[in-house]
Amino acid sequence: MIYTHAAAGIAGAVLAGILSWNVQGWRMGEQIAAIQAQHAEATAKAQSDARATEKALSDKLQEAQNNATKRENKLRNDAAAARRTADGLRDTIYALRADLPSYSQSAAAKTADTAAELLGVCADEYRSVAEQADRHAADAVMLREAWPSK
Template structure:
Protein backbone atom coordinates (compact mmCIF):
# COMPACT_ATOMS: atom_id res chain seq x y z
CA UNK A 1 0.00 0.00 0.00
CA UNK A 2 1.25 3.31 -0.78
CA UNK A 3 1.15 6.33 1.39
CA UNK A 4 -1.65 7.97 -0.58
CA UNK A 5 -3.90 5.01 0.00
CA UNK A 6 -2.99 5.01 3.70
CA UNK A 7 -3.76 8.70 3.98
CA UNK A 8 -7.09 8.24 2.26
CA UNK A 9 -7.85 5.29 4.50
CA UNK A 10 -6.82 7.30 7.57
CA UNK A 11 -9.00 10.20 6.47
CA UNK A 12 -11.95 7.86 5.87
CA UNK A 13 -11.45 6.27 9.28
CA UNK A 14 -11.14 9.75 10.83
CA UNK A 15 -14.26 10.94 9.00
CA UNK A 16 -16.12 7.82 10.06
CA UNK A 17 -14.98 8.31 13.63
CA UNK A 18 -16.00 11.98 13.55
CA UNK A 19 -19.36 11.03 12.06
CA UNK A 20 -19.86 8.37 14.76
CA UNK A 21 -18.93 10.78 17.54
CA UNK A 22 -21.23 13.44 16.06
CA UNK A 23 -24.01 10.92 15.75
CA UNK A 24 -23.52 9.82 19.37
CA UNK A 25 -23.38 13.41 20.70
CA UNK A 26 -26.45 14.41 18.69
CA UNK A 27 -28.31 11.34 19.97
CA UNK A 28 -27.33 12.21 23.52
CA UNK A 29 -28.53 15.82 23.03
CA UNK A 30 -31.82 14.71 21.46
CA UNK A 31 -32.25 12.11 24.21
CA UNK A 32 -32.02 14.90 26.77
CA UNK A 33 -34.58 16.95 24.87
CA UNK A 34 -36.93 13.97 24.65
CA UNK A 35 -36.49 13.29 28.37
CA UNK A 36 -37.28 16.96 29.14
CA UNK A 37 -40.37 16.84 26.94
CA UNK A 38 -41.50 13.64 28.68
CA UNK A 39 -40.93 15.20 32.13
CA UNK A 40 -42.86 18.31 31.09
CA UNK A 41 -45.68 16.17 29.75
CA UNK A 42 -45.88 14.10 32.96
CA UNK A 43 -45.81 17.30 35.01
CA UNK A 44 -48.56 18.88 32.89
CA UNK A 45 -50.68 15.73 33.17
CA UNK A 46 -50.25 15.68 36.96
CA UNK A 47 -51.17 19.37 37.19
CA UNK A 48 -54.23 18.88 34.99
CA UNK A 49 -55.28 15.86 37.04
CA UNK A 50 -54.93 17.77 40.30
CA UNK A 51 -56.86 20.71 38.88
CA UNK A 52 -59.64 18.37 37.75
CA UNK A 53 -59.73 16.74 41.20
CA UNK A 54 -59.97 20.15 42.88
CA UNK A 55 -62.79 21.21 40.55
CA UNK A 56 -64.61 17.94 41.17
CA UNK A 57 -64.24 18.33 44.94
CA UNK A 58 -65.53 21.90 44.75
CA UNK A 59 -68.48 20.83 42.63
CA UNK A 60 -69.28 17.93 44.99
CA UNK A 61 -69.13 20.28 47.97
CA UNK A 62 -71.40 22.73 46.16
CA UNK A 63 -73.80 19.90 45.37
CA UNK A 64 -73.73 18.68 48.98
CA UNK A 65 -74.34 22.21 50.27
CA UNK A 66 -77.26 22.58 47.85
CA UNK A 67 -78.74 19.30 49.07
CA UNK A 68 -78.32 20.34 52.71
CA UNK A 69 -80.04 23.65 52.02
CA UNK A 70 -82.82 21.82 50.17
CA UNK A 71 -83.29 19.56 53.19
CA UNK A 72 -83.57 22.61 55.44
CA UNK A 73 -86.07 24.25 53.09
CA UNK A 74 -88.06 20.99 52.92
CA UNK A 75 -88.23 20.90 56.73
CA UNK A 76 -89.46 24.51 56.72
CA UNK A 77 -92.08 23.66 54.08
CA UNK A 78 -93.28 20.70 56.14
CA UNK A 79 -93.45 22.84 59.29
CA UNK A 80 -95.36 25.58 57.44
CA UNK A 81 -97.77 23.02 55.97
CA UNK A 82 -98.33 21.50 59.41
CA UNK A 83 -98.89 24.95 60.90
CA UNK A 84 -101.42 25.78 58.16
CA UNK A 85 -103.15 22.46 58.77
CA UNK A 86 -103.26 23.11 62.53
CA UNK A 87 -104.59 26.63 61.97
CA UNK A 88 -107.28 25.25 59.66
CA UNK A 89 -108.20 22.63 62.26
CA UNK A 90 -108.44 25.38 64.88
CA UNK A 91 -110.64 27.43 62.61
CA UNK A 92 -112.84 24.40 61.95
CA UNK A 93 -113.14 23.97 65.72
CA UNK A 94 -114.11 27.63 66.14
CA UNK A 95 -116.75 27.29 63.42
CA UNK A 96 -118.03 24.11 65.03
CA UNK A 97 -118.33 25.96 68.36
CA UNK A 98 -120.17 28.78 66.62
CA UNK A 99 -122.45 26.26 64.97
CA UNK A 100 -123.22 24.70 68.36
CA UNK A 101 -124.13 28.13 69.74
CA UNK A 102 -126.32 29.10 66.79
CA UNK A 103 -129.48 27.30 67.94
CA UNK A 104 -129.57 29.53 70.94
CA UNK A 105 -128.72 32.71 69.00
CA UNK A 106 -130.47 32.49 65.64
CA UNK A 107 -132.94 30.70 63.47
CA UNK A 108 -132.59 27.66 61.20
CA UNK A 109 -131.36 29.80 58.30
CA UNK A 110 -128.33 30.88 60.34
CA UNK A 111 -127.47 27.23 60.99
CA UNK A 112 -127.68 26.43 57.28
CA UNK A 113 -125.45 29.36 56.42
CA UNK A 114 -122.93 28.38 59.08
CA UNK A 115 -122.87 24.82 57.74
CA UNK A 116 -122.34 26.10 54.21
CA UNK A 117 -119.63 28.46 55.39
CA UNK A 118 -117.87 25.66 57.23
CA UNK A 119 -117.96 23.39 54.17
CA UNK A 120 -116.72 26.13 51.83
CA UNK A 121 -114.00 27.17 54.24
CA UNK A 122 -112.90 23.55 54.71
CA UNK A 123 -112.69 23.00 50.96
CA UNK A 124 -110.81 26.25 50.40
CA UNK A 125 -108.38 25.52 53.20
CA UNK A 126 -107.62 22.05 51.86
CA UNK A 127 -107.11 23.30 48.30
CA UNK A 128 -105.02 26.32 49.23
CA UNK A 129 -102.88 24.35 51.66
CA UNK A 130 -102.19 21.75 48.99
CA UNK A 131 -101.44 24.44 46.44
CA UNK A 132 -99.13 26.28 48.83
CA UNK A 133 -97.25 23.09 49.65
CA UNK A 134 -96.86 22.27 45.94
CA UNK A 135 -95.65 25.79 45.22
CA UNK A 136 -93.15 25.64 48.07
CA UNK A 137 -91.83 22.30 46.81
CA UNK A 138 -91.40 23.75 43.31
CA UNK A 139 -89.51 26.72 44.72
CA UNK A 140 -87.37 24.32 46.75
CA UNK A 141 -86.58 22.18 43.69
CA UNK A 142 -85.75 25.30 41.66
CA UNK A 143 -83.41 26.60 44.36
CA UNK A 144 -81.74 23.20 44.63
CA UNK A 145 -81.02 23.21 40.90
CA UNK A 146 -79.68 26.76 41.05
CA UNK A 147 -77.48 25.98 44.05
CA UNK A 148 -76.17 22.75 42.55
CA UNK A 149 -75.35 24.20 39.12
CA UNK A 150 -71.59 24.54 38.63
CA UNK A 151 -70.41 28.13 38.77
Protein backbone atom coordinates in the same frame (compact mmCIF):
# COMPACT_ATOMS: atom_id res chain seq x y z
CA MET B 1 0.99 4.30 1.40
CA ILE B 2 -1.61 6.57 -0.10
CA TYR B 3 -4.17 3.85 0.34
CA THR B 4 -3.23 3.53 3.98
CA HIS B 5 -3.59 7.26 4.50
CA ALA B 6 -6.84 7.28 2.57
CA ALA B 7 -8.12 4.32 4.56
CA ALA B 8 -7.05 6.00 7.82
CA GLY B 9 -8.76 9.24 6.71
CA ILE B 10 -11.93 7.41 5.77
CA ALA B 11 -11.85 5.45 9.03
CA GLY B 12 -11.30 8.69 10.96
CA ALA B 13 -14.17 10.36 9.12
CA VAL B 14 -16.43 7.39 9.80
CA LEU B 15 -15.37 7.38 13.45
CA ALA B 16 -15.96 11.15 13.71
CA GLY B 17 -19.36 10.72 12.07
CA ILE B 18 -20.35 7.96 14.47
CA LEU B 19 -19.17 9.97 17.48
CA SER B 20 -21.00 13.06 16.21
CA TRP B 21 -24.13 10.99 15.71
CA ASN B 22 -23.91 9.64 19.27
CA VAL B 23 -23.26 13.09 20.77
CA GLN B 24 -26.26 14.49 18.88
CA GLY B 25 -28.34 11.55 20.10
CA TRP B 26 -27.35 12.27 23.70
CA ARG B 27 -28.08 15.96 23.30
CA MET B 28 -31.45 15.34 21.61
CA GLY B 29 -32.25 12.66 24.17
CA GLU B 30 -31.74 15.21 26.94
CA GLN B 31 -34.00 17.69 25.15
CA ILE B 32 -36.65 15.03 24.63
CA ALA B 33 -36.41 14.02 28.29
CA ALA B 34 -36.78 17.68 29.32
CA ILE B 35 -39.83 18.09 27.08
CA GLN B 36 -41.34 14.88 28.46
CA ALA B 37 -40.72 16.09 32.03
CA GLN B 38 -42.40 19.44 31.25
CA HIS B 39 -45.33 17.61 29.69
CA ALA B 40 -45.69 15.30 32.69
CA GLU B 41 -45.57 18.30 35.05
CA ALA B 42 -48.18 20.20 33.01
CA THR B 43 -50.41 17.11 32.91
CA ALA B 44 -50.14 16.64 36.68
CA LYS B 45 -50.98 20.32 37.27
CA ALA B 46 -53.96 20.15 34.91
CA GLN B 47 -55.25 17.03 36.67
CA SER B 48 -54.79 18.67 40.06
CA ASP B 49 -56.64 21.80 38.90
CA ALA B 50 -59.44 19.68 37.43
CA ARG B 51 -59.78 17.73 40.68
CA ALA B 52 -59.90 20.97 42.69
CA THR B 53 -62.57 22.40 40.39
CA GLU B 54 -64.57 19.17 40.54
CA LYS B 55 -64.34 19.11 44.35
CA ALA B 56 -65.46 22.73 44.60
CA LEU B 57 -68.45 22.02 42.35
CA SER B 58 -69.25 18.84 44.27
CA ASP B 59 -69.06 20.69 47.60
CA LYS B 60 -71.29 23.46 46.27
CA LEU B 61 -73.81 20.90 44.98
CA GLN B 62 -73.80 19.05 48.31
CA GLU B 63 -74.35 22.32 50.19
CA ALA B 64 -77.23 23.23 47.88
CA GLN B 65 -78.79 19.80 48.38
CA ASN B 66 -78.44 20.07 52.16
CA ASN B 67 -80.02 23.53 52.14
CA ALA B 68 -82.86 22.26 49.94
CA THR B 69 -83.47 19.40 52.38
CA LYS B 70 -83.60 21.84 55.30
CA ARG B 71 -86.02 24.10 53.40
CA GLU B 72 -88.17 21.09 52.50
CA ASN B 73 -88.34 19.98 56.14
CA LYS B 74 -89.26 23.51 57.26
CA LEU B 75 -91.96 23.73 54.60
CA ARG B 76 -93.40 20.38 55.69
CA ASN B 77 -93.41 21.45 59.34
CA ASP B 78 -95.04 24.77 58.44
CA ALA B 79 -97.66 22.99 56.33
CA ALA B 80 -98.42 20.58 59.19
CA ALA B 81 -98.80 23.51 61.61
CA ALA B 82 -101.09 25.31 59.16
CA ARG B 83 -103.14 22.13 58.74
CA ARG B 84 -103.53 21.80 62.52
CA THR B 85 -104.57 25.46 62.80
CA ALA B 86 -107.09 25.06 59.98
CA ASP B 87 -108.50 21.95 61.63
CA GLY B 88 -108.87 23.88 64.89
CA LEU B 89 -110.66 26.75 63.13
CA ARG B 90 -112.91 24.30 61.32
CA ASP B 91 -113.83 22.65 64.62
CA THR B 92 -114.54 26.08 66.12
CA ILE B 93 -116.80 26.99 63.19
CA TYR B 94 -118.67 23.69 63.47
CA ALA B 95 -119.15 24.28 67.21
CA LEU B 96 -120.40 27.83 66.53
CA ARG B 97 -122.82 26.58 63.93
CA ALA B 98 -124.13 23.92 66.29
CA ASP B 99 -124.55 26.46 69.13
CA LEU B 100 -125.92 29.28 66.92
CA PRO B 101 -129.62 28.52 67.57
CA SER B 102 -129.08 29.06 71.30
CA TYR B 103 -127.39 32.48 70.81
CA SER B 104 -129.21 35.75 71.26
CA GLN B 105 -129.61 37.94 68.21
CA SER B 106 -126.78 40.30 69.21
CA ALA B 107 -124.44 37.39 70.03
CA ALA B 108 -125.24 35.77 66.69
CA ALA B 109 -124.59 39.07 64.88
CA LYS B 110 -121.27 39.51 66.72
CA THR B 111 -120.28 35.93 65.85
CA ALA B 112 -121.21 36.52 62.20
CA ASP B 113 -119.16 39.76 62.17
CA THR B 114 -116.15 37.95 63.62
CA ALA B 115 -116.48 35.16 61.04
CA ALA B 116 -116.78 37.72 58.21
CA GLU B 117 -113.70 39.57 59.47
CA LEU B 118 -111.77 36.30 59.70
CA LEU B 119 -112.78 35.36 56.16
CA GLY B 120 -111.69 38.81 54.93
CA VAL B 121 -108.26 38.40 56.52
CA CYS B 122 -107.96 34.91 55.01
CA ALA B 123 -108.89 36.23 51.56
CA ASP B 124 -106.23 38.98 51.84
CA GLU B 125 -103.62 36.40 52.85
CA TYR B 126 -104.62 34.11 49.97
CA ARG B 127 -104.23 37.02 47.53
CA SER B 128 -100.82 37.85 48.99
CA VAL B 129 -99.64 34.24 48.75
CA ALA B 130 -100.91 33.97 45.17
CA GLU B 131 -99.13 37.20 44.21
CA GLN B 132 -95.86 35.98 45.73
CA ALA B 133 -96.22 32.61 43.98
CA ASP B 134 -96.79 34.36 40.64
CA ARG B 135 -93.69 36.51 41.18
CA HIS B 136 -91.66 33.45 42.08
CA ALA B 137 -92.86 31.61 38.98
CA ALA B 138 -91.99 34.62 36.80
CA ASP B 139 -88.50 34.79 38.36
CA ALA B 140 -87.98 31.07 37.74
CA VAL B 141 -88.97 31.45 34.09
CA MET B 142 -86.68 34.47 33.69
CA LEU B 143 -83.73 32.59 35.19
CA ARG B 144 -84.40 29.55 33.01
CA GLU B 145 -84.54 31.73 29.89
CA ALA B 146 -81.41 33.69 30.88
CA TRP B 147 -79.36 30.56 31.62
CA PRO B 148 -76.68 30.10 28.95
CA SER B 149 -77.29 27.23 26.59
CA LYS B 150 -74.62 25.16 24.91
